[in-house]
Amino acid sequence: MSKILPPLNQPQLKSLEELTAKLTNDQIIWLNGYFQGLYAGQHPGNKSITEGNINGEPSKTPLTILYGTHTGRSEKIARELHEEVKIKNFDSTLNAMDQYNVRNLKKEKNLLIIVSTHGEGEPPLMAEDFHSYITGKRAPKLEGLNYSVLALGDKSYKFYCKAGEDINQALNRAGAKAITELIKCDVDYQNDADHWKQEVLKHLKSNQSSVDPTIYHTDNQTETSISYSRKNPFEATILDKIRITGRDSDKEVYHIEISLEESGISYKPGDSLGVITQNPESLVAQILSALNDEGSELLDTHSGKISFRQALLHHYEITILTREIIEKYAAKSKNKELTNIVGDEKKLDTYLYGHDVLDLLHEFPCKINAIEFLDILRPLPPRLYSISSSQEVVGEEVHITVSKVHYQNKGRERLGACSGYLAEQLEKNNKILIYIEQNPNFRLPDNDSPIIMVGAGTGIAPYRAFMQQRAATNQKNKTWLFFGDRNFSSDFLYQTEWQKYLKDGQLSKIDLAFSRDQKEKIYVQHQIEKQQKKIFKWLENNAVFYLCGDMKTMAKDVESTLLSIIEKQGGITQKKAMEYLKKLKKERRFLADVY
Numbered sequence: 001m002s003k004i005l006p007p008l009n010q011p012q013l014k015s016l017e018e019l020t021a022k023l024t025n026d027q028i029i030w031l032n033g034y035f036q037g038l039y040a041g042q043h044p045g046n047k048s049i050t051e052g053n054i055n056g057e058p059s060k061t062p063l064t065i066l067y068g069t070h071t072g073r074s075e076k077i078a079r080e081l082h083e084e085v086k087i088k089n090f091d092s093t094l095n096a097m098d099q100y101n102v103r104n105l106k107k108e109k110n111l112l113i114i115v116s117t118h119g120e121g122e123p124p125l126m127a128e129d130f131h132s133y134i135t136g137k138r139a140p141k142l143e144g145l146n147y148s149v150l151a152l153g154d155k156s157y158k159f160y161c162k163a164g165e166d167i168n169q170a171l172n173r174a175g176a177k178a179i180t181e182l183i184k185c186d187v188d189y190q191n192d193a194d195h196w197k198q199e200v201l202k203h204l205k206s207n208q209s210s211v212d213p214t215i216y217h218t219d220n221q222t223e224t225s226i227s228y229s230r231k232n233p234f235e236a237t238i239l240d241k242i243r244i245t246g247r248d249s250d251k252e253v254y255h256i257e258i259s260l261e262e263s264g265i266s267y268k269p270g271d272s273l274g275v276i277t278q279n280p281e282s283l284v285a286q287i288l289s290a291l292n293d294e295g296s297e298l299l300d301t302h303s304g305k306i307s308f309r310q311a312l313l314h315h316y317e318i319t320i321l322t323r324e325i326i327e328k329y330a331a332k333s334k335n336k337e338l339t340n341i342v343g344d345e346k347k348l349d350t351y352l353y354g355h356d357v358l359d360l361l362h363e364f365p366c367k368i369n370a371i372e373f374l375d376i377l378r379p380l381p382p383r384l385y386s387i388s389s390s391q392e393v394v395g396e397e398v399h400i401t402v403s404k405v406h407y408q409n410k411g412r413e414r415l416g417a418c419s420g421y422l423a424e425q426l427e428k429n430n431k432i433l434i435y436i437e438q439n440p441n442f443r444l445p446d447n448d449s450p451i452i453m454v455g456a457g458t459g460i461a462p463y464r465a466f467m468q469q470r471a472a473t474n475q476k477n478k479t480w481l482f483f484g485d486r487n488f489s490s491d492f493l494y495q496t497e498w499q500k501y502l503k504d505g506q507l508s509k510i511d512l513a514f515s516r517d518q519k520e521k522i523y524v525q526h527q528i529e530k531q532q533k534k535i536f537k538w539l540e541n542n543a544v545f546y547l548c549g550d551m552k553t554m555a556k557d558v559e560s561t562l563l564s565i566i567e568k569q570g571g572i573t574q575k576k577a578m579e580y581l582k583k584l585k586k587e588r589r590f591l592a593d594v595y
């Protein structure tokens, strides 16, 4: 502080420091504005301040920030940006897309959009209406508008950042002026998002405040040093790790308990745990051998100067292929067969499934050195697991439920990067790097609405957290669990806990679907269908419907079953049933956490 306020003497500085130590960020920001106003009144000749409105306050650059999010990342970036620009003399308004009146678009001067992509190239639910309005026929002309879009996505999906691309194109078609190019962020979004923020702020005309903004940066830094994130994870200790599937199950599912002691970390039921992972050592060894490289050479990487082996083990994705990796490798290898695969959507889709980077090296060998090879890969993102505990019960602990991904393909065992790491390499008392990823869109209701929880396999995890929370806070909502897996005897995850909740009356109903216990396959959607009258009645009584688990099969089937239940039991057309479901989603009464 003394650096930016040299005119103050020591006692004055001391009093100021005592005062500001007790203030929140918002209060400091308010004081900033207050002093500017005061100063403007006393020094009307001051140039930087009189270049403003008739009250002598500096005129602020209007800015609207809109976000469309499902799991909360876009919202987080938007909120941080909003806070940052407020002190840089922007008149900033922040809105979730579903809270924004699109009729105001014509009045906007500067618009920043942060939006992710979900489903298969779709906008998040809260961005659906905005997306369809701006990309549709009724989109207005927006010639006077400056805009920029930050798109969040995941390169492993076919329609990478599609929603952001659509909105960017639509704004461009409407005649709005892009102040930066569209920036797309892969799962490791922080650096790109920071870069976008800088670019955007550079280009937007801002009347900078005369107060040195470093005062706030200092404050923010103090905050981040205690709030753990993917860039600054907490080194936690594993307290326990128990396999919770039976010996004869072909699935390996682990319940893992992690200590948060001395971290100050808190989370809510519905949140996810981010785990900094590492790749299987055997895969790294096989890649090095295929490249005929010892791996000891030090290389310049996005994570600094490290050995090739360390880079492959800790910093680059090697267990999953993305389109971009295959395209880059095809361009490097000039292999005809691979180029053919890249040019054929169907073949590319098939190749992406169940193959990894080592397959590329084995099947389409080419001369490639370590640096060129790393250039093809993407940074290794942390993995997210739905938290299966409530702090009301476990205090300074966090629990997760992890299914080990492992399968054979082309004579080689394939292992999921993080599930393999947790299942095979980490034991009780080992250290693990973690952080919390909030999921504001998967929360318990704050009223006494009944809740219906549908999950298959590890999709049960957040419901364990929900039930712990409810039991500890003595909530009285009616609760109904639909759970599905392969076999009752070996795959009923947390069986005794559910039985106890049922006995105590905390769980009102349970319906189970064990697909392999009988000849015909029974899945959760079949049980839901059987109970359709009751399900509809619960929905009509304001129930919240939760869905967690595999996106490709279970989630789609459950959603279409629910739709047909609404149609049949509501006695309405399919179109009306779709509107009913859409309304549930808008009212946050149909919530999905699918992967």
Ligand SMILES: Cc1cc2nc3c(=O)[nH]c(=O)nc-3n(C[C@H](O)[C@H](O)[C@H](O)COP(=O)(O)O)c2cc1C
Binding pocket: 068, 069, 070, 071, 072, 073, 074, 075, 115, 116, 117, 118, 119, 120, 121, 122, 124, 152, 153, 154, 155, 157, 158, 159, 160, 161, 162, 186, 187, 189, 551, 594, 595
């Ligand atoms: C079920 C599901 C489907 C997804 N589909 C896509 C997709 O089609 N394209 C894409 O680029 N990213 C996709 N993603 C990745 C998200 O866009 C990415 O995780 C993003 O960082 C989430 O941002 P948000 O928290 O603001 O919603 C998907 C993620 C999930 C969980």
